[in-house]
Amino acid sequence: MCKINYLLLMSYLLSRGTGIHFLSAKSIFIIFWISIIVCGMVSCGRADDSQLEQALERAGDNRAELEQVLKHYAGEPEKLEAASFLIRNMMYHFSIEDYFVHTGTGEHYYPDITHFADQEDVSRHCDSLRASGWSIRQEKQWDLNTVRADFLIRNIDLAFEVKKKPWAKEVTWADFCRYVLPYRVQNEPLTGLREELMRKYVPLLDSARVQHPLDACRLLNDCLHGEITYRETGNPLRPTIEETYRAGIGTCEALCNYVTLVMRAAGIPVAVRRTTWTRMARGHVWCAVRQDGKSCDFGPGEMPFGAYRHRLATVRYLQPAKMYQLHFDADLSGFPVDDDGYVTVLKNPLFSDVTDEGELPVYDLYIPVSHKEASSGRLAYLCAYNAGKWLPVAMGRCEGDTCRFTNVAGRNFFLLAVAEGKHRLRYVGAPFLTRGDGTYHRLLEDAGQPVCQIFRRETDGSPYSLYYWDSGEGTFRFLPYRSLTDSTQEYDNIPRNALLWYVHEKTVQDDRIGMIVEGTFKKSNEF
Numbered sequence: 001m002c003k004i005n006y007l008l009l010m011s012y013l014l015s016r017g018t019g020i021h022f023l024s025a026k027s028i029f030i031i032f033w034i035s036i037i038v039c040g041m042v043s044c045g046r047a048d049d050s051q052l053e054q055a056l057e058r059a060g061d062n063r064a065e066l067e068q069v070l071k072h073y074a075g076e077p078e079k080l081e082a083a084s085f086l087i088r089n090m091m092y093h094f095s096i097e098d099y100f101v102h103t104g105t106g107e108h109y110y111p112d113i114t115h116f117a118d119q120e121d122v123s124r125h126c127d128s129l130r131a132s133g134w135s136i137r138q139e140k141q142w143d144l145n146t147v148r149a150d151f152l153i154r155n156i157d158l159a160f161e162v163k164k165k166p167w168a169k170e171v172t173w174a175d176f177c178r179y180v181l182p183y184r185v186q187n188e189p190l191t192g193l194r195e196e197l198m199r200k201y202v203p204l205l206d207s208a209r210v211q212h213p214l215d216a217c218r219l220l221n222d223c224l225h226g227e228i229t230y231r232e233t234g235n236p237l238r239p240t241i242e243e244t245y246r247a248g249i250g251t252c253e254a255l256c257n258y259v260t261l262v263m264r265a266a267g268i269p270v271a272v273r274r275t276t277w278t279r280m281a282r283g284h285v286w287c288a289v290r291q292d293g294k295s296c297d298f299g300p301g302e303m304p305f306g307a308y309r310h311r312l313a314t315v316r317y318l319q320p321a322k323m324y325q326l327h328f329d330a331d332l333s334g335f336p337v338d339d340d341g342y343v344t345v346l347k348n349p350l351f352s353d354v355t356d357e358g359e360l361p362v363y364d365l366y367i368p369v370s371h372k373e374a375s376s377g378r379l380a381y382l383c384a385y386n387a388g389k390w391l392p393v394a395m396g397r398c399e400g401d402t403c404r405f406t407n408v409a410g411r412n413f414f415l416l417a418v419a420e421g422k423h424r425l426r427y428v429g430a431p432f433l434t435r436g437d438g439t440y441h442r443l444l445e446d447a448g449q450p451v452c453q454i455f456r457r458e459t460d461g462s463p464y465s466l467y468y469w470d471s472g473e474g475t476f477r478f479l480p481y482r483s484l485t486d487s488t489q490e491y492d493n494i495p496r497n498a499l500l501w502y503v504h505e506k507t508v509q510d511d512r513i514g515m516i517v518e519g520t521f522k523k524s525n526e527f
Contacts, residue, residue: 051088058091059144066090068149073156082156085177089329090143092350095189097141098237100126100134109134113233114247122234136236147183151190155183158194162202162267166209167216171269175290179269182328185257186272191241197265205266214296217268217289217305224262224301228255252300256285259300263289271327273297273354275320276393278384278412279525280512288325288354295325295357313359317525319410321384322393323358324351336397340379342419346395353407360409363438365396367403367416373428374398374418381417381425382408385501385513385524390415390427411436411527413443413499413513415469430471431499433515433527443515444471445498452492453516455502461486465505468498476501 056063066087073080100109109129116122159181162168171180184190201220210216231249233239239254241261250258256272263270269290276283286308288295297309312318330349345351356362365382374380380403381392396405403416413433417425430444445468457464463484467476481489494500494516502521503511514523 048084048088052084055087055089055091055144062145062147065147065149066144066152069152069156072149072153079156079160082159082177082181083152085329086152086156086181086183090147092330093143093184093328094187095141095143095146095184096187096238097139097189099137099139100129100237101137103133103135110237111235112246113235113243113249116234119232119234126234126236143184147190151192152183155194156181158198158265159267162198162265165202165205165267166211167205167213168267170292171213171267171290172293175269178327178329179271179290180264180267182264185241185260185264186253186326188238188257189240191261193241193245193261194265197245197262201262201266213268213289213291216266217263217270217296217298220262220266220268221259221298221301221305222303224259225303228258228301230255230301252285255300256287260287263287271295271325273323273325274351275323276384276391277318277386278321278393278410278414279317279319281387283386284320295354309359319360320355320358321408321410321412321414322353323355325354326350327352336379336395338377338379340419341422342379342381342425343422344381344392344395346381346392355407355409358409361436362407362409363436365403365405365408365414365434365438365440367405367429367432367440368401369398369403369416369428371401374403374416376400378418380405380428381419383415383417383425383427384412385415390417390425392417392425408434409436410434413515413524414440427474431469443469443497443499445469445495447495449496450493451496451516452490453494453519453521455489455491455521457487457489457504460506462504464489465503466491466494467501467503468495469501 056066059066069083069087070080073083098110100111101107102109111122111125113122116125159176163171163176163180168180183194201223204223205216205219208219210219228244228248228250230252232251233247233249239250241258244250244254244258260270260272271288271290272285273288274283274285286297286299288297296306297312298305299308302308312320327350331352332349335347335349339347376398378398380396380398382394382396382405383390384393385391394405394408396403411434413431415431416428418428420426430442432440432442434440455464455466463481466479466481466489468479469475470477479491479493482492483490497515499513499515500521501511501513512523512525514521514526516522
């Protein structure tokens with residue numbers, strides 16, 4: 001059981017953007033003891049007060065600060081329970097701070113993007129720093145060891161101040177604790193902006209006589225539409241919420257963190273949701289507001305409000321296969337009893353699967369496997385090809401001669417995998433294309449029946465590269481073209497029924513896999 005929770009904590013670290021190679025000896029020591037604590041929580045089912053005591057023990061020198069918070073609320077039962085909730089779950093949270101450090105002097109520096117003309121100006125500045133002896137350093141600070149009493153007390157008091165507002169009165173205690181009360185959104189550096197944001201935006205809701213969380217969220221998001229914009233900043237460092245607030249620009253992650261804090265500061269229960277794309281590169285985060293036990297997805301500062309879930313389901317290159325929602329407290333109920341040791345965000349106890357809340361129909365996948373490929377009871381991973389590699393998007397289990405994955409959505413190319421150590425997957429069988437209803441088409445290539453195909457080129461006229469997936473070797477194999485024109489490449493050696501990757505060296509991170517259907521090469525976003 002302790003092994004399970006050790007891996008759980010390690011997977012959590014990765015899910016928060018930190019790799020194993022960043023861990024110091026002290027971090028490993030902390031993780032070891034946290035795993036013992038969590039192991040006791042799961043195996044013995046201890047009460048909340050026991051979990052609280054264990055968290056206080058792990059706080060070390062910071063214990064007095066956290067005890068001061070509990071003592072402060074000794075005569076206020078509701079606030080005391082709120083403080084206990086935060087402290088009990090602090091062991092899963094930390095800040096990641098990036099900054100430039102000079103290799104000679106040790107000086108620290110974080111560029112203020114508001115002092116530069118545009119993204120290119122920021123990028124040039126950061127390039128010049130690297131060329132003149134500066135490098136990027138990353139630090140992780142555990143909340144249990146760093147959160148101070150005055151910060152936590154102020155955060156709790158502000159959350160309860162807006163809890164009295166009409167739109168916040170119908171928020172359940174569970175949603176309040178998970179999506180209003182928390183002092184952080186993800187793993188951004190802690191911020192003291194909560195009160196300033198509350199004073200700025202709550203009067204807008206008061207004057208509009210808003211009565212419900214959904215209406216309050218819609219009004220503020222419409223206001224934010226004119227204040228923030230999705231745009232790359234040119235800064236290679238992780239953005240702080242203060243930076244996004246001042247600059248008004250950022251990536252989806254930065255905007256999501258900022259808007260979530262704005263909403264929570266106003267007493268509106270908002271959660272962060274995320275997905276790993278299966279039809280294009282990288283992933284995405286967005287927001288969801290809670291009301292009456294349900295969630296309404298929305299893009300931070302995007303309009304029209306309320307249409308986001310429909311957009312995710314109907315825009316062909318989006319359509320997430322899996323969606324996960326972040327909450328402040330850890331849910332260990334779904335963690336596998338017999339863990340395989342593989343480190344993945346899918347084992348993060350702060351995320352819950354919410355795929356079935358989308359508009360796309362969900363289905364269960366049953367993939368046949370031999371006992372040699374994956375023994376019964378073993379964990380299995382459903383992988384999508386993303387930015388040049390197979391990434392796990394769902395976790396399932398082998399039951400007899402079948403691997404089962406629940407609540408999958410959309411039509412996607414997947415490949416089954418099992419773990420071989422902490423950081424390596426072994427691919428099992430051939431890739432397959434799901435049909436959106438639990439059935440699928442298996443892409444087992446047949447090199448004995450080659451097909452001919454003409455591919456078009458779209459990037460500056462230079463040649464593309466074509467690869468097919470070799471299921472036996474578990475890798476993509478290069479295919480040479482037979483002839484070349486100014487705008488096309490012709491092949492006569494493509495294995496029938498093969499998964500293909502047609503890629504240009506300048507767009508390798510974005511080019512999609514696909515297959516030949518009735519004489520036409522169709523990419524993943526065309527199904």
